[in-house]
Amino acid sequence: MTASTTNPPASPPRRAERVAALAIAALTLAGWTALALEAGRAGWGADALWQAVCRPVGLERGADLAGLAADYAVAAGFWVAMTMAMMLPTAAPMALSYAEEAAGGGFGPRPASPLVLIAGYLAVWTPVALAAAALQVGGGLALAWLAPPPRVAAALAGLAMGAAGLYQFSDYKLACLSFCRHPLDAAAARAGRTGVFRLGVGQGVRCVGCCWAMMALMLAAGTMNIVWMAVFAVLMTLEKTSSGVWMPRLIGAGLIAAGFAVAAGEAGLDALTRVLRA
Template sequence: MFTPSSNRDPLEGRFDHLDRSGQTIATLSRKPVWLVFAMVLVTAAIAWWLLLSMAGAVAGFEGSARPLGPGMALIARFLPIDSSSFATRIADLCLSADSGALLSGGGAFGVYLALVVMWTAMAAAMMLPTAAPMIRTYAEIADTAAARGDAVVHPLVLAAGYLFVWSLAAIVFAFVQMLVASFAGTGTTRPVEGVVAGVILLGAGVYQFTPLKQACLSKCRNPFTTLFARWRSSTTGVFRLGMEQGLWCLGCCWAMMLIMLAVGSMNVVWMAALTLFTFVEKTGTGRVTSRLGGAIVGLWGVALIWSAVN
């Protein structure tokens, strides 16, 4: 059975047995508090820039930041706006969907594809930084395995499997968003309000206290157990390992991601806040963070429901 070298501090290893790019990724991910490293930095930065550009386009089209949700007025003036950019075209498609258009089916497919792009970018921007400790752990095991002469697969394959799961989830999130927008009678970029928003927030808050949430969070916090016990030396096997970690992450974070429907799907202020919360939750210990976040979100949902029915 493979065991890590006992005379080596895993936090100080130089990963001498990985190739140059593998060493770069492993070294940059040395400290989990770094939100991004190598590939994570590039991918997440592109995703955030796309989301910021989309938010800027929406604010420009609407003439204000109000449709983007709470908090966006503070940064609206700093959002990039390029009328000919890909992000602007995607934002324009999303804005074309009011409740009537979604039900008529005229431009629904184009809107849906635009929402898939948006949710995929959102997943990359919000979830990749929280995956840094997992990829770091894989790099540690891979480096030690390579030192023993075992075949290892590049960490990028693991990250690709992780992102693949979230890309599939983006397809579902986009469909849910269209359904919610149709039911609530709002545009897809605008935050839902009243009872619908309250139910989303209450559901996300309650999920934080469930055994399934805690089981998935435990796997996210302790990737070594899964990676070591299910170690693979083939590209397909490592891709599946990444998918498995992505599924645990999805099980942990899907409800919190849906909060974006209540605060505005292009609300980058809340995206950043939820990214920070998720990172702290995954790298912490105990249940205080999860329960505190669940209580706040749940009570917020109850308040919205109460206000709407009274």
């Protein structure tokens, strides 16, 4: 009689990983599609599309309540789309790490879906997007009323960029970034859907702490400049997927230099040189 042989059990299906990857990809694509459609309203020719993606989305600045409500609805829709387009890719390492660990049985026999984790993350960023839309509409009205001179506006823009650059060097920024790079909490992940949702919320809160300065620059610029949105999305993803402090500090140095260039360019380099030589 020959000894019976048994085949080794097949590795567990990676369904959770596929669900996480597809959900992030679909939501990110939906965000970029909404923004691209807005950019294409001026036409889909090469020149028209280039001008569209290099300008911020303009609001009608309605003076009455209905006009302001319409402005807010437009701004809110695009801020939510921008959140999905820019911030969800930066959360992909967290969601995929959770899904991989869950598929391997690290969080018990019945772990919560990674969609719960993503929902917790968006539960933080959606109110942030709605608040940013309100600030955009209110700030636009205030600027229209104050009408600052171009040099003052350039100085303020340069100051905002420099402040965002300095924030890249702060201990709080680096602490939030460290959490975003290593977010998984095994105890929370084993606490069922509630624990996993809270894990997503915690990741979202730290992500706001990590990225709020760059998002504030988008707000100051009028938002929805798709070229710069793509640049900032890449930068935020790079600093979360890199190691050490060199990437956030490199980004910070770039923002400080850009802020100086914006302010000095409007003020005039000749005038700045005379001041430095005095």
